[in-house]
Amino acid sequence: MREFRYERPSTVAEAISAVAGDPDADFLAGGTTEVDLMKDGVFHPDLLVDITRLPLRGVRKNGTMLQVGALTTMEELAADRTLIERAPFVREALLLGASTQLRNMATIGGNLLQRTRCRYFRDPAVPACNKREPGSGCEAVASVARMHAILGASRDCIALHASDLAVALVALDAVVHLQSEDGERTVPLTQFYLMPGDTPNRENVLRHGELITAIDLPLPPEGIRSTYLKVRDRASYEFALTSAAVALTMDGSVITEARIAMGGVGTIPWRGFEAEEVLRNAPATPDAFRSAAEGMIHDPYVVPGTAFKVELAKRTLVRALTEVTS
Ligand SMILES: Cc1cc2nc3c(=O)[nH]c(=O)nc-3n(C[C@H](O)[C@H](O)[C@H](O)COP(=O)(O)OP(=O)(O)OC[C@H]3O[C@@H](n4cnc5c(N)ncnc54)[C@H](O)[C@@H]3O)c2cc1C
Ligand code: SF4
Numbered sequence: 364m365r366e367f368r369y370e371r372p373s374t375v376a377e378a379i380s381a382v383a384g385d386p387d388a389d390f391l392a393g394g395t396t397e398v399d400l401m402k403d404g405v406f407h408p409d410l411l412v413d414i415t416r417l418p419l420r421g422v423r424k425n426g427t428m429l430q431v432g433a434l435t436t437m438e439e440l441a442a443d444r445t446l447i448e449r450a451p452f453v454r455e456a457l458l459l460g461a462s463t464q465l466r467n468m469a470t471i472g473g474n475l476l477q478r479t480r481c482r483y484f485r486d487p488a489v490p491a492c493n494k495r496e497p498g499s500g501c502e503a504v505a506s507v508a509r510m511h512a513i514l515g516a517s518r519d520c521i522a523l524h525a526s527d528l529a530v531a532l533v534a535l536d537a538v539v540h541l542q543s544e545d546g547e548r549t550v551p552l553t554q555f556y557l558m559p560g561d562t563p564n565r566e567n568v569l570r571h572g573e574l575i576t577a578i579d580l581p582l583p584p585e586g587i588r589s590t591y592l593k594v595r596d597r598a599s600y601e602f603a604l605t606s607a608a609v610a611l612t613m614d615g616s617v618i619t620e621a622r623i624a625m626g627g628v629g630t631i632p633w634r635g636f637e638a639e640e641v642l643r644n645a646p647a648t649p650d651a652f653r654s655a656a657e658g659m660i661h662d663p664y665v666v667p668g669t670a671f672k673v674e675l676a677k678r679t680l681v682r683a684l685t686e687v688t689s
Contacts, residue, residue: 367401371413375542375574381412383544383572390414390574392434393468395461396477404487405495419472419576422446429580433472433540437528438463440471449582452589452608456531459593462600472575475529475539475552476567479522480510480602493519494563501563504666510602513663513672515630520563521666522630524556525602530626531591533634534608537580543573552578556631583610583622592683594627594675603627605676607683611642618642618651618688625659628676635659638680647688649681656680 372378382388387409391397400406420434422443429445440446441457461469483489483502491500503511503521511521529552537552556567569575583589589610595601606626612619621642623635637658645651656677663673 365407367408368410369413370410371416373416375417375419375576378412378414378417379542379544379572379574381410382574385410386571388412388572392470392473393436395465395469396473400478400485403485405485414574427582429582431471431578431580433575433577434470437461437466437469437471437474441466445582446580449585450531450535450580450589450610452591452610453528453531453535453580455591456527456593456606456608459591459606460527471528471578474526475532475555475575475578476569477526478566480525481522482510484522494522494559494566497562497564508666508668510604511666511669512628512630513665513669513676514628514633514660515558516664517559517561519561520559520630521664521669522559522563523627524629524631526632527591527593527603527606527626529556529632530606530624531608532578532580533632534610534622534624535580535583536622537578539575540577540579541569541573542576543570547576549579552632553634558630584612584620587612588687590683590687592679592686594679605672605679607680609680609683609687611684611687613647613688616647616688618645618647621655623655623659623680625676625680627679628660628672633659635680637661642684647684649685652681652684653677655684 389408391411391413419432421432423430424445437457441454489502491502512523587610593603593606603626608624610622621639623638625633638655641655641658660676
């Protein structure tokens with residue numbers, strides 16, 4: 364049993380100041396990632412700053428934007444009428460994640476910052492994990508790896524980014540609002556996450572003491588065809604082996620605009636700019652879908668346990684595209 368301090372401030376400034384003032388302090392939202400890691404002995408904070416009383420909860424439509432407070436729960440966002448009507452694939456991504464109980468606790472900010480499910484990262488008895496202990500090596504590369512990444516991976520780390528929501532939001536070009544003692548800034552979600560490179564312990568551009576206050580979701584045009592397809596080992600309460608967020612605008616049988624991102628494949632939520640380019644102004648045909656999938660999954664980094672994902676990911680995207688255009 365390790366002791367830690369706990370504070371529950373009521374203003375954003377107090378919360379930021381409390382975490383910024385202690386290098387071993389962290390924010391606590393729904394706790395569904397944070398407390399798990401503490402119980403597993405992976406994370407040992409000196410101070411937990413509970414942010415659940417901060418006024419950062421709720422969803423508001425502002426013109427062509429949906430502004431989501433960072434403390435909005437996954438269930439609350441999934442129930443929002445505008446989201447259901449204008450970006451149903453985001454709702455699907457939310458509801459295909461975790462369980463109802465978890466989604467009622469888990470916040471949108473916390474979801475975007477959840478840690479990898481790599482079993483070696485979550486087991487402190489395993490000494491080699493560059494994400495936990497920089498410079499110690501990567502057990503997953505040399506051992507059994509299955510729920511791991513094939514894109515953006517390296518011999519230093521093949522940990523998968525686990526959030527379903529982040530995949531849908533990357534496709535939507537969501538923007539994250541951040542606040543720290545230095546002021547406020549915004550970062551496009553496509554630039555928020557960092558690939559492991561030789562610093563797998565750094566996962567995003569967030570600085571210590573910086574708080575996610577809100578996320579802007581640009582609403583896609585009315586009439587888009589979209590889906591979030593999640594392929595997994597069992598039908599519920601399971602992380603993705605592969606997943607695809609697809610949002611298309613069509614003119615007859617021609618795709619005029621495409622938004623594509625994939626999960627289960629990348630060290631970060633993987634936006635498919637090349638696949639989108641292939642599909643833009645292309646007819647909705649099996650050949651076009653397969654070309655898009657080839658553009659999406661190229662130069663994979665595989666270990667024996669993840670090699671199956673290359674073809675599975677391509678087929679996942681082809682199936683998602685086929686479903687939305689049928
Ligand atoms: C059994 C299980 C199954 C799951 N299945 C899925 C799944 O299928 N798909 C999926 O996407 N997710 C899944 N999850 C993950 C779940 O969605 C996340 O644990 C949850 O969204 C985290 O939100 P939270 O509010 O509980 O965050 P917390 O656990 O409180 O925090 C997580 C991290 O974010 C930081 N943080 C939180 N809020 C902020 C903020 N506003 N600003 C700055 N830092 C912040 C915390 O300091 C911490 O480091 C699963 C989790 C469990 C336990
Ligand atoms: S894949 Fe990354 S998180 Fe997993 S053991 Fe290797 S370094 Fe650690």
